[in-house]
Amino acid sequence: MEKHVQVLRPRSVPLGGPRAMTVRRTLPARERSFVGAWCFVDHYGPDDVEATGGMDVPPHPHCGLATVSWLFSGEVEHRDSLGTVATVRPGEVNLMTAGRGIAHSEVSTAGTRVLHGAQLWVALPTALADVPPRFEHHTPEVTAVADGVRAQVFVGSLWGSDSPVRVETALVGAEVTLGPGASTSVPVPEGFEIAVLLDEGEVTLEREPLAAAELGVVEYERGDHPVLEAGPEGARVLVLGGEPLGEEIVMWWNFVGASHDDVAAAREAWESGAGSGPGRFGAVEGYDGEVSRIPAPALPGVPLRPRGNRGTHQPPAAEAPAMS
DSSP states (O other): OOOOOEEEOOEEEEESSSSOEEEEEEESOSSOSOBTTEEEEEEEEEEEHHHHOOOEEEEEEEBSEEEEEEEEESOEEEEETTSOEEEEOTTOEEEEEOTTOEEEEEEEOTTOSEEEEEEEEEEOOGGGTTOOOEEEEEOOOOEEEETTEEEEEEESEETTEEOOOOOSSOEEEEEEEEOTTOEEEOOOOTTOEEEEEEEEEEEEETTEEEOTTOEEEEEOOSSSOOEEEEEEEEEEEEEEEESOOOSOBEEETTEEESSHHHHHHHHHHHHTTGGGSSSSSOOOOSOOSSSSOOOOOOOOSSOOOOBOSSOBSSOGGGTOSOOO
């Protein structure tokens, strides 16, 4: 049976620090806050680094979430307050679980000429929001899933391929490349919410065409799995999905919490200087940029309201001027 597809269109947002880069954001949106526990989808590039300056995001905090970095071209150096120094390259995944608190920086490498990728967040369920922070890096294998269709599964399990990176809820994340006119079903577990982000080319999700950087969302219940079909030039997409989060969260700037007070406490911990030495977020060593850290924006003059599975109860502008 053909399924209804919700199409979320991107909006341009400046991202991170004094040398902000512009990204295309589809999640969160007024219409929808989550796909499974995926709560944040940014798509950027391809950017000519010589012209734009590339990515240079100074040390900044996170809590109550996990970040997933995936590149199509270029390289980004990650440094965090656990002492991790790692470079993410195309076809590799960096997954940083912030848990109770972590700080990190992200800088495109000197050898990067074209920067192109996606930055994704996963909300942690309240019961696991305070897990110790951790960092994982993985290079998923390329799997042939159908004639003319290849996939790299970087989170969860799909098409018989399993990613070893740890997540706190049932999730899937994969890059899927389809040749001209190729098609495939997406064999997700029953009850999953599924989203498809079009990076390049032409594709339909359940016969619904997606434009570049649009996010198509469909809920799988039973029967046929959602179907992807490429146009005459082929397509490259990200497939994201998971079990519905099933709870409300407060999401503001780089923090996720169960309430306004949780977020306010995280902001205070960062602004009090705990981000520049031992403390909740720790310190990032070795970042060599114009500023040593990104200060947290002021909280709005009204209490932050929670987000549920179906949209947000407040305008996205109330979150902060730019999340990173």
